Amino acid sequence: MNFLTALGFLGLLGIAILVLIYILKPNFQQKIVSSTFIWKLSLRYKKKRIPINRFRQILLLICQILIITACSFILAQPYIPTTEDIRYGTEEVVVIDASANMNAVYSGATSDSSSRFDRAIEDTLTVARDVMLERDGAVTVILADEEPRLLLTGVRGQEGYNELEMTLGGLECTFGHCDMEAAMMLARRQVDINPQARVRVYSGTKYYGGGDAEFINLSDNSAEFNVAVLSCTPTLEENEYVFNIEVACYGSEAAGATRERTLEITVIGADDGNGNVSNLPTLYKQVVFNPQPSVEGDWWEDVQTLTVRATDAEIGGSSTNLFASYEEVRVEFRDTYDSFPEDDSLYVYGGQRDEIRIQYYTTDANSFYYVGFHVLQNVMRDTRDIVFTQVTDESSVAIEGYDFYVFEHGIPAVVKSNGLPKDGVVIFCDPDKSINNLCDIEINEKVTLPEFTYLESGDPSPLTQYIQPDRFGLSEYTKVVNIGEFDPLLYCGGDPVLLSMNTEDTKVVVMPFNINMSSMSVEWDFMILLYNMINHYMPLTVTSYLYEIGDTVTLNCKGPTLSVRDSMNQPPIDPATGQPGTGDYKEFPTQIKLTERGTYTFTVLGAIFDEDNEERKVFVKISTAESNIFHEGEVHTEIENGTNERNSGDDLLVYFAAALVALLFVEWWLQTRENY
Amino acid sequence: MKVSYLNDNFFSRLETLALNLRADLAGYFGGKHLVKTYGQTVEFADYREYQLGDDIRRIDWNLYGRLEKYYLKLFTDERQMQVQIFLDCSASMEKADPTKAAYAVAFAAALGFLAVHNMDKVTFKQIKGDRAEDPLGTIVGKNTFFRAVNQLENITFDDEAHISTAVTSCPDTSTNNGLSVIISDFFDERDWKKAVDYLVFKKRQVLLVQILSPDEADPSYSGRVNLIDAESLDLLDEKNMKLRITRSMQSAYQDALNDFIGSLKEFCASRGADFISVTSDKPIEKVIFEQLLKVGIMA
Known part of the structure; x- marks a missing residue:
């Protein structure tokens, strides 16, 4: 067993203080008696008693010593290291960001172009070869997605490299966020175990903070840019649907040239109110992006809110395009290829009440x-x-x-x-x-x-x-x-x-x-x-029709069963277990986590109100923050190379120490009470 | 504030009592105690055949008329006894609890009153250090007694008292002529035993009265206590002791005290002396009527 904070044993000094308090016995009340003759006689009677009585007298002291010892052990943070934990020498702790922006590739690249994530994997393997095979060091890999985890811990040698290669080869980047703070905590734990370990973070996000950790920014300012549809809000104005569409273009100064793009809006299943359902002709809205330096960080951006009406002749609409409801509205940039195509389109549901x-x-x-x-x-x-x-x-x-x-x-x-x-x-x-x-x-x-x-x-x-x-x-x-x-x-x-x-x-x-x-x-x-x-x-199945990856949605159902399928027609992840569930829910309200980009389908099964199973759809998009592939972040977890001292301010240690001191103070006070 | 039990009510309640001393004591002429010897009182006791040398005036001629033999008429004899009251005047009797000293003085005074009430002689011996002081002298008669009582109340209790030395060196302890009472707390294992032996040797009737304060009989204090002996010279005196008094310690104290009192009784019984132990919160009349009657001192 080792101790992460061996200094915690300073708390054992409390025992010495406690014993000192007992020995000093600071205040004896003075009592004048006629004679101490009988008291001296009584000492002989006292000595006749069985030893258990002596034990009873110091029981309180023993308990207090045990409490102080327990507190000291807690302060010292004992842990039983596994064989993997005991590592010394050269070690690289590699943190690989797996958030959505890591899918970005060079703009205009061909299909075999590598993404930021691919480059991170490749670079990790290069580092691993150098550390594991040339310098006889170890490598630890942490995947930083929404729930960061250790993929490999302290692997070394040829065998370890083979395992690393196989593990990284099977990795896929996500389309959600990454919890870099948690990933850095994991990394710091590794540095605590091996103070010689160095932390290397591969990310497309520019991070501030992190202490001695080395952040390798995989974004390419000269070759990457991203055009995205951020949101689309339909509102009914004077019996006509108006779509407020937010679009953006992100880039760097080098990639921030003026770009002209065409936004296509297609209304599927438009009902004119008389039962006539049809797909409206596609509308084409020209968007000119002229990115400017952002006031929020070191990137260039142009975010625009467009107002689109199906009756607008300039974009291909006509007065006959009025509709009372719709099944689906598709908003997408289709005429270009940018670094991150997954946010180029967005579907709007909820048009049928x-x-x-x-x-x-x-x-x-x-x-x-x-x-x-x-x-x-x-x-x-x-x-x-x-x-x-x-x-x-x-x-x-x-x-x-x-x-x-x-x-x-x-x-x-x-x-x-x-x-x-x-x-x-x-x-x-x-x-x-x-x-x-x-x-x-x-x-x-x-x-x-x-x-x-x-x-x-x-x-x-x-x-x-x-x-x-x-x-x-x-x-x-x-x-x-x-x-x-x-x-x-x-x-x-x-x-x-x-x-x-x-x-x-x-x-x-x-x-x-x-x-x-x-x-x-x-x-x-x-x-x-x-x-x-x-x-x-008659509850609504969902209260909104547009979500971001990683959101949790609350579901209701007016029937006994609700069937849920994601964009891949698979049942969603059960938040309780973290594993894919059956996709059929019978107790409401219930919550599910949206992990896949695209359209989720909710089907009410067996409702007494409708003969047909009612179906509702929602769209899950890339988060707006991730669409900005140049966004910046901050980590508060400090990595300190060459030391394994833990920061005592981030846990309860200080409270334990305070409790220890309070215990001693109470003991001192009790001892000084006149009639104790 | 000085505590005193001595007042008119106190003594008036003792009027009906009398000391019951052993009949084999010799005593002096002029008292009221019946003794085994025959004397000149008017109370008939017995007849005895005339012997050569007897006073012929004491021959009972009526009996001679009937029996034609000479018989003398004998009468009972009454003697005056000497009652010695040794009072422990050490600091242990007053410093910790003034009522204890007042109680001891009152007890001594009560015995003294009973003595003078029966026309006995009383001496109050104040044991201070190695000496038994007798500033009041021998007291005979109530008038003298009441004058002495005022001075009794002014007795000071300080320093130590060595009972055996004081009693054995007491100059006017006569043989076989009365009662000796020692009033003390006897918180000394051996000092008083020689005194008892000495008094028994002098064929005196002996009574030991142990007076304890309520706190001594049942200590109510507890915790960490620095016990200061009343007779100690300073805080560093060996008589003082530091003690953590717990319930078990109090229990041990009770056991020790009971055993000590038991040893006192046992010793006194082995010497033919009487012994009573009282606490100062117990009314003196109750002690006299109960415990002294019980041991036979009172009648």
Whole structure:
């Protein structure tokens, strides 16, 4: 066993201090007695006792010594080195950046041109040959991606070189970020083990800091540049989609010449609102990049935000190109070849809104539901189309084809005879007793309250999220005598007045009171309840349609199962295990990590609301920071060659030391107490 | 503040008691203690046949009339005893707890009162160093006693007291004529034993009274303590000791004290002396009525 911070054993001095405190016994209280004769006699009696009593007397001291010893060991950071850890002599610790910009190649190069990553591998092998075969040294390789790791540790000799060559030969660069700070921590650990080791970092990013580590910048200022589509935000303005597209060109002074490029925008699956779906002709937008020195760092850039309309004749559009929704919009630079082509295109999804169909049947129409759903129609217009149908004629009531069925004051005969609708959520407002035959619930007579009574909370539920029941009340409700399998969400005077059932095939909400006998409808809570119902029963699968590699997305599903596939049609990485999962998710909300560039497809399987499986797509792009292939960074981990002292400020050692001192102080204080 | 138990109430409560001394003591004429010898009192005791040399005036002629023999009429004898009260006047009796000294003085005074109440002679011997001082002289009668009591309260307790030296060198210790009482804490293993042996040798009735303060009987202090002996000269005196007093140490102290008292009792029993041990927080009347009655000193 070795110790990373042998100086931690200075803490053992605490034992000497402790013993000194005990020996000095700083304060004896003085007591005048008639004679010490009996006390002296008693010493003989004391000596007769068994040795365990002596042990008991110094038990506290022993415990304190053990605590101080334990603290000192913690300070000294013991570790058991493996055979690989015990390394001396020449060693190169190579950190290879595997972030997206390392995929950059020389502009205008042919397909066999090498990327920054390739050059890093090649250079590593060159160094390894020199160190391992010529100088009998060792090489350690760290791959710096989102989760940096040691690929090889202290390999040496011909055999080690062969292993290194095979390992590096199988490496691929990622399209995500790199956590250089964590990679440098790993490197410093290696330097702690072998103080003679030197750290060499291969990266396309210009890093500041890092102490004695040698950063080899693989970017080529004279030959590399990158044109990228950074984002595309579609907005609906006066019934016309407008695309705000952010594009950029990055380079150096040498590569920063004016460049003219053509941006192609293609709308796939455009719906004119009348059910006519077609692909619109491609739009061609000329973009002239004139890079200038950046104020943020040592690179040149030109970032532009373009506004594109499909009706713009200058880019090939026409007035007939109006569309109400779209399936996909492709934005791409196709006429050029730059150093990093992976960010030259970007797909936009989310142009098709979920349609929520609501049927409202009432025998005594009031405006609360009508207004409520129409307000939601406006609030949710970016993500959903709410189609509201009010029915007052009992014969016109449908029991299929809607997502929500609202029955107020009475239950239509068609429901009584055929049962509850199967393809949507059923909401009973002020129902009559016939509901007893339709649901697992039993209601009785109406209860008229002597005075207006405010509500109380019941079981927590997403339906009552953000609702404050003490803000509104009832003057009359129908008493529910048996709630069956329903969950009581709100109470009035001890009786449930809002109940819900949410099983795989039955989704029912019961509000056994007349909205006219409640102040709920004039409070925000009524709108919040309707909003919660839609969001709870008809959740959006994703809340955004454009992500960057490495992002974590939260998924919801209105069906029992959600199938997820990445751009390679493979199940995504499970964040919990770090391994590819099955791709089918059954508990929501759930989170997945987006690791691949391209289109991810989410398919809702087995939803009761739609016969067809609903499909949603999102696009995962290269991060904007990585598109700037000349971006700069900073590392705070300092590498110090020739020393293996650890920086004590970055861990808890200082707290342990403080605890040690505090322990001694407490002991001293206890000893000096007069009556201790 | 000086502690005193001596007042009128205290002595009035003792009026009904009397010392019960052994009958084989000789004593002096004029007392109230019945002794085994026959004397000139008016209380009939026995008859004895006339012997040559007897005073013929003491022949019982009525008995001669019936029996035609000469018999003398004998009467009981009452003697005056000498009560010596040796009071340990060392610093150990007062310095740590003044009530202990006051209690010892009160106890001595109580015994003295009982003595003069029975027309005995009392001497208060104050043991200071190697000497037994007797500034009050021999006290006979209550008037003299009460004058002496005022001076008793002014006794000073300091330095050391060597009981054996003081008692054995005491000049007026007569033989077989009364009671000797030693009042001390006896916190010395051997110094007092010679004194007892000496008094027993002088055929005196002997009573040892050990007085302890409550703190001595049951120490309440604990922790790291520098115990300063009341008779020590300075802090570096060998009599002082530093000690970490724990519960086990207190328990050992109790064992040591109990064994020491036991050894005192055992020694006294082997010499025919009486011994009582009292704590100064116990009322003196209770001690007199309970413990002195129990050992037979009081009647």
